[in-house]
Amino acid sequence: MKIGKIMLILATLLISGAVSAQNDSTAVGLQKDSAGLKQPRAKVAVVMSGGGAKGMAHIGALKVIERAGIPIDIVTGTSMGSIIGGLYSIGYNANSLDSMVRVQDWSYVITDKEDMSKQSLSDRKKQNTYIFSRGITVGKYSSHDGGIIQGKNLAELFQQLCVGYTDSIDFSRDLPIPYACVATNVIDNSEYDFHSGRLPQAMRASMAIPAAFSPVRIGDMVLVDGGLKNNYPADLAREMGADIIIGVTVQGEPKIADDMGRTMSILSQIIDVNCKNKYDENLAITDVHVQVDTKGYNAASFSTSAIDTLIRRGEEEAMKHWDELIALKKRIGVEESYRPPLLHPKNPTVMTEKKRVTSYVFQNMTPQDERFLRQKFNLEKGKRSGGESYDSIDVKRGQQFTTSMRLDLFYQTAECHLEPDGDGVQVVLTAGHRKTNQAHLGFRYDTEESAALQIGADFPIKASVPMNVDAAIRLGKRMMARGELTVHPRSFTSPSLSYSFRRNDVDVYIDGDRDYNILYNQFQAELTPVNISVRHFTFQIGARWDYLHYRDKLEASHSLDVTLENEHFYSYRGLINYNSEDNWYFPTRGARFKAEYAYLTDNFTKLDGKRGMSDVNAHWRKSFTFGSRFTLQPMVYGRMLFGPVIPPVFGNTIGGDWFGHYVEQQMPFAGVGNMEYVGHHFVGVQLQAQQRMGNNHYALFRIAGAQHSDELEDLFDHKAILGCQAAYYLNTMFGPVGASLGYSNRTKKPYIFVNLGFEF
Numbered sequence: 197m198k199i200g201k202i203m204l205i206l207a208t209l210l211i212s213g214a215v216s217a218q219n220d221s222t223a224v225g226l227q228k229d230s231a232g233l234k235q236p237r238a239k240v241a242v243v244m245s246g247g248g249a250k251g252m253a254h255i256g257a258l259k260v261i262e263r264a265g266i267p268i269d270i271v272t273g274t275s276m277g278s279i280i281g282g283l284y285s286i287g288y289n290a291n292s293l294d295s296m297v298r299v300q301d302w303s304y305v306i307t308d309k310e311d312m313s314k315q316s317l318s319d320r321k322k323q324n325t326y327i328f329s330r331g332i333t334v335g336k337y338s339s340h341d342g343g344i345i346q347g348k349n350l351a352e353l354f355q356q357l358c359v360g361y362t363d364s365i366d367f368s369r370d371l372p373i374p375y376a377c378v379a380t381n382v383i384d385n386s387e388y389d390f391h392s393g394r395l396p397q398a399m400r401a402s403m404a405i406p407a408a409f410s411p412v413r414i415g416d417m418v419l420v421d422g423g424l425k426n427n428y429p430a431d432l433a434r435e436m437g438a439d440i441i442i443g444v445t446v447q448g449e450p451k452i453a454d455d456m457g458r459t460m461s462i463l464s465q466i467i468d469v470n471c472k473n474k475y476d477e478n479l480a481i482t483d484v485h486v487q488v489d490t491k492g493y494n495a496a497s498f499s500t501s502a503i504d505t506l507i508r509r510g511e512e513e514a515m516k517h518w519d520e521l522i523a524l525k526k527r528i529g530v531e532e533s534y535r536p537p538l539l540h541p542k543n544p545t546v547m548t549e550k551k552r553v554t555s556y557v558f559q560n561m562t563p564q565d566e567r568f569l570r571q572k573f574n575l576e577k578g579k580r581s582g583g584e585s586y587d588s589i590d591v592k593r594g595q596q597f598t599t600s601m602r603l604d605l606f607y608q609t610a611e612c613h614l615e616p617d618g619d620g621v622q623v624v625l626t627a628g629h630r631k632t633n634q635a636h637l638g639f640r641y642d643t644e645e646s647a648a649l650q651i652g653a654d655f656p657i658k659a660s661v662p663m664n665v666d667a668a669i670r671l672g673k674r675m676m677a678r679g680e681l682t683v684h685p686r687s688f689t690s691p692s693l694s695y696s697f698r699r700n701d702v703d704v705y706i707d708g709d710r711d712y713n714i715l716y717n718q719f720q721a722e723l724t725p726v727n728i729s730v731r732h733f734t735f736q737i738g739a740r741w742d743y744l745h746y747r748d749k750l751e752a753s754h755s756l757d758v759t760l761e762n763e764h765f766y767s768y769r770g771l772i773n774y775n776s777e778d779n780w781y782f783p784t785r786g787a788r789f790k791a792e793y794a795y796l797t798d799n800f801t802k803l804d805g806k807r808g809m810s811d812v813n814a815h816w817r818k819s820f821t822f823g824s825r826f827t828l829q830p831m832v833y834g835r836m837l838f839g840p841v842i843p844p845v846f847g848n849t850i851g852g853d854w855f856g857h858y859v860e861q862q863m864p865f866a867g868v869g870n871m872e873y874v875g876h877h878f879v880g881v882q883l884q885a886q887q888r889m890g891n892n893h894y895a896l897f898r899i900a901g902a903q904h905s906d907e908l909e910d911l912f913d914h915k916a917i918l919g920c921q922a923a924y925y926l927n928t929m930f931g932p933v934g935a936s937l938g939y940s941n942r943t944k945k946p947y948i949f950v951n952l953g954f955e956f
Contacts, residue, residue, distance in 0.1 A: 237529045241270035241438030242284075243430045243482070244277030246403070246423035247446035248495025251276025252297060252503050253488040256510025257444040258290035264521040266442070266528070267536045271375045272433045274422040277444075278377035278402035279354075282395055285375035286361050287539035294507060296357070302498035303929070305353055308346050316603055316729045317775055324780035325956045326652060327639060327930045331632035347400060347409045348629065352609050354396035359541070361395045371395075372539050374436060377402040378422030378429045379412070387425035388417060389432055405495075430478035440524060443482040444510070446490050484520050488513045499891055550590040552620035559626040564660065565605050569625070572600060572686040589614070589623055597625055599730055604684035606631040606656035606664070631656050636668075640931065640953030644852075644870070648672030650956050661685055670956065674858070675699040682727070692724045702858055705851070705870040708943030715748040716845075734773040740794075741766055744845060763843070765803075767796045777819065781932050782886060782894050782925070784827045788817045796839075796846065809839035811846070815855065815863075827886040833863060834879035836908070848878045848904070850917075853936070854955050866900040867919025867940030869947035875904035877911050896923040896936070917942050930954070 242261065244254045254277060261268070273281030283293060308329065322329075331346070355362055361371065368374040368391060379388045379401040390398035393414075401412035401419040412419045426432070430441050479485060488510050493502055514521075525532070556575055558566040569575065573596070575587065594612040601610035609628030614621040636652035652668040662684040670676035678696035685691075698718040704711050724738030743764040771792045777783035791814040797803050815833030822828070835848050850865040851872050852858070858871050866882060880902035887895045898921045905911045918941045925934030931954035938947045 237267075238439035238527070239269040239437050240267055240440045240442065240528060241272060241430075241433035241436070242268050242281070243428060243433050243441055243443045243478075244271075244273040244281050245428040245443075245445040245447065246273075246275025246277055246421065247490070248276055248405075249302075249497040249502060250446040250488075250490040250493055250495060250506060251280060252506040253446050253490060253510030253513075254280040254444050255290055255293045255297065256507040256512070257486050257488070257514040258284065258293070259511050260514035260518070261442060261521065262290050262536070264518065264525060265530070265533075265535045266521060266525050267530065267534075268373060270433050270436050270438050271373055272377065272429045272436070273402070274378045274427050274429055275403045275405075277428075278422065279399050282375060282377065282399045283357060283541075285367075285371045285373040286358060286395070287372055287541035288357075289538055292541075297503055297507075298500070300353070302503075305349050306345065306498065307929070308348055316599075316731065317734050317773055318729070320775070320780065322636065322652065324931070325638050325650065325954050326636035327954065328637040330635050345409050347404065348608060350403075350409075351396060351400050352628070354399050355611075357541070358395045364392065364394055366392045367395070367398075368436065376429070376432050376436060378426045378432065379404070379419040380422055380424040381417045382406070382411065382420055383416065383418055385425075387422070388419060389429075424473070426474050426478075428475055428478050430481050431474060434481060440528065441482045442484045442486070442521075442524075443479070444486045444488065444514075446488050446506075446510075448490055484517055484524060486510075486514050486517055501891075550588050551614065553587040553589050553623055554617040554620040555622050557622060557624045559624060561601075561605070561607075561625075561627040565601075565627070568605065568662075568686060569597070569600065572604070572688075573597070589621070594623075595731065597623075601625065601627055603690070603729065604662055606658065606662065630658070638954055638956055640951070640956065642952065643948070643950045645673045648674070648956070650676075673701050688728055689725070690727045690729065692722075692727050694720075694722050694724075696720045700859065703870060704849075705872045705943075707872075708868075708870075708945050708947075710870070714746070717745040717747065719743040719745070732774055732776045734771070736771040736773075737769070739766070739768050763798070763845075765796055765798055765843070766800050767794050769794045777817075779927075782888070782927055783819045783829070784821045784886075784888075785819050787819070788815075790815055796843075803839065803843075804841045806840045809837060809842055809846070811861075812836045812838070813861075825888040827888075829884040829886065831882040831884070832880075833882075834877075835861065835863060836878075837876040838908075842876055844873075848874045848876060850874055850878070850880075850902070853949070853951075857955065865902065865917070865919055865940070866898040866921035867938035867947065868917075868943055869938060869949050872942070874902075874917075875906045875914075877906070877908045878902060878904040879911065880917075892927040894925045894927065894934075896925065897921070898923075898938075915941075925951075 242258070244251065254273075258280075268284075271281040271285045273279070280293060283296075284290075288296065365371070367376055377390045377398055379390065379398075380386070381388045390402070397412060397414075401414075402422045403409070404411050404420045406420045406424070422429075427447075428443065428445055430443055433441055488506075490506065490509065493506060497503075497506070525534075556570075558569070597612045598610040601607045605627070607627040607629070608631050611626040611628075613624050613626075615624060616622075631654070633656070634654040636650075636654075638650040638652070639648070641647050648670065649672060650668060650670045652666070655665040655667075657663040657665065664682045664684070666680045666682070668676070668678045676696065676698045678694065680692055680694035682690050682692040696719075698720070699715075700718060701713070701715050703713050720740065720742050722738055722740040724736050726735070726737035728735045741764065743762070745762050769792065772790070774787070774789045777786035777788055792811070794811040795808050796811060797808040801808070803809055813835035815831060817829055817831040820828045837846070837848065846861060849859060849862045849871050851868045851870050852862065853864050855864060856862055862871060863878065863880065864882075865880065880900060882898055882900040884896060884898045889895060900917075900919045900921075902917045903911050903914065904917070905914055919938060920940075921936050921938035923934060923936030925932045930952075933952050935948065935950045938949070939945070
């Protein structure tokens with residue numbers, strides 16, 4: 197009896213298992229042959245062409261393919277198609293890709309600019325001073341040579357998006373959807389197909405447009421954009437076992453002679469002609485071809501409106517093939533109600549709270565750098581007895597690690613992520629490429645100084661105690677040369693020593709009228725033993741020597757009494773500088789605060805035989821955004837000078853749009869364009885309204901008021917200075933380009949100022 201029951205139960209289980217297996221086979225889309233037996237269904241590949249920004253249309257087409265419920269077994273692509281395809285193959289569905297491409301700042305991603313949120317204040321200032329920066333290598337070639345853009349921001353983005361697939365892997369075996377992409381080896385002009393390797397590197401190589409982006413070097417190969425050999429790799433999908441191919445292309449209509457009027461048109465035509473390799477043959481083996489109309493857009497159309505339109509056009513064009521897709525689904529042999537399971541990309545472990553550290557792992561850095569970090573942060577290699585960790589980590593400490601890797605050890609990128617390890621976490625510190633010697637170039641023009649050129653260079657010195665040399669030369673009405681050596685020991689301070697020369701050619705105005713011009717040379721040396729910099733924050737304590745050599749003065753009969761005797765000064769200084777603004781010139785969030793105290797002497801203790809001069813200055817600005825385009829920015833600022841002797845050369849001056857533009861102590865004031873002297877005690881307020889129009893156009897309106905006096909107790913006994921200013925600017929890769937019109941009750945005349953480029 198018992199044996200009979202057992203046999204009955206086993207039979208029931210076997211029947212249930214068979215039914216379950218049959219249901220499962222139906223779910224994955226098995227089809228019946230003529231004998232009624234289940235057979236593996238046909239494999240479907242999606243092939244996506246190159247096309248730069250036009251490739252955003254692939255996302256719209258993928259939305260429709262998903263909506264139709266067609267399973268995707270293989271993905272291949274070239275250039276932008278390789279990027280969209282690679283991300284799709286690791287689990288980013290069409291909606292995820294849509295959201296991802298819209299939130300990216302493509303003006304940053306497709307350049308080599310540094311991420312401002314990760315930079316020190318000095319690096320942020322450089323990025324907003326120079327229009328061009330380039331690594332320079334003496335002797336051996338640099339691995340980044342060969343293109344205007346190194347593509348490090350693209351590479352870093354791919355690295356972040358491909359978490360879990362950044363090691364060398366087999367793309368057919370180790371990815372959720374088998375994948376391949378195409379690059380071109382310019383050494384022998386051959387096609388190179390990526391079936392394995394590092395996924396971020398493969399995508400980066402496939403889109404390396406010659407001359408625009410630096411090639412990717414792997415062994416003896418120099419790899420560039422795959423579109424030069426196979427811009428629509430349907431044959432690659434067939435080789436991987438695809439039975440059915442759905443293709444999406446974004447190439448425009450063939451150009452005629454009348455279209456060849458511009459340089460970019462000719463260059464585009466050269467690329468399009470070269471990308472015709474295999475194109476017709478691959479279209480011939482395509483079952484459903486979605487040709488998206490991208491007229492009006494080009495490979496560089498990464499604006500928000502362009503991306504929105506291109507994705508929409510891709511979706512609309514794919515919908516025109518809806519009946520074909522549904523018929524294809526039946527041909528594949530899957531149920532009409534079948535929907536492929538949604539994949540999800542792997543996500544890194546992030547620090548949301550303080551966690552126990554079990555160990556540290558250092559990737560892509562030398563033993564010397566590992567030793568530096570261990571000693572600086574007092575990191576232990578093992579655990580205490582009983583398994584307790586020596587350390588813990590939170591977001592702030594993680595940021596300290598990555599900041600030190602960038603600033604002290606000169607890595608261009610640095611990452612800190614956590615991996616679960618028992619009851620704690622393993623901290624993985626990953627370094628990117630080392631910073632090379634950098635050359636910078638800046639150019640500007642304005643109606644006050646005409647043209648100005650600035651050349652800069654950074655030289656990281658990779659010694660046992662890392663050091664950095666920073667140099668700059670400015671040519672124009674105000675000439676300048678400056679050099680700074682910064683030492684990065686294992687302590688939290690980075691002492692610096694700098695020397696600078698300035699040839700100042702300054703026009704001084706009184707009540708809006710030019711009063712005199714003064715020409716003098718300023719030599720300055722500064723030692724800063726306390727120099728702490730952590731992302732948005734800098735704290736410095738140091739000493740300075742100034743020597744002023746007066747060369748000439750052209751004056752009116754009523755000009756201020758300014759001595760022309762050469763003089764020198766010694767001063768002791770402390771500075772706090774904080775800046776969390778999201779944009780150097782047109783911020784929409786964040787705050788800026790700077791406070792400084794200096795004690796000025798001519799013999800280390802006194803000034804002209806009396807007590808030294810105390811200089812207290814500060815400014816604070818905060819951005820408040822309403823909606824997505826309108827921002828209000830109140831600012832409070834001022835400078836107070838105390839002491840029996842106030843050297844005129846260090847007196848308070850106002851005018852212009854920026855702090856310290858003509859001379860170090862200059863303060864901006866709406867409606868006052870030129871530099872004017874004011875009392876020894878000055879307090880001002882400003883309110884700016886900023887309206888963004890389109891993507892990069894800004895309308896600004898400022899109102900300002902101030903009180904000033906030579907005596908602090910008389911500060912509010914004088915008539916207030918009032919001013920207003922309206923401006924229009926276009927934010928470009930070369931800096932702000934625009935003009936402003938201002939008026940103040942001090943100058944009593946309108947003032948027009950035109951600015952082209954970054955301020956320096």
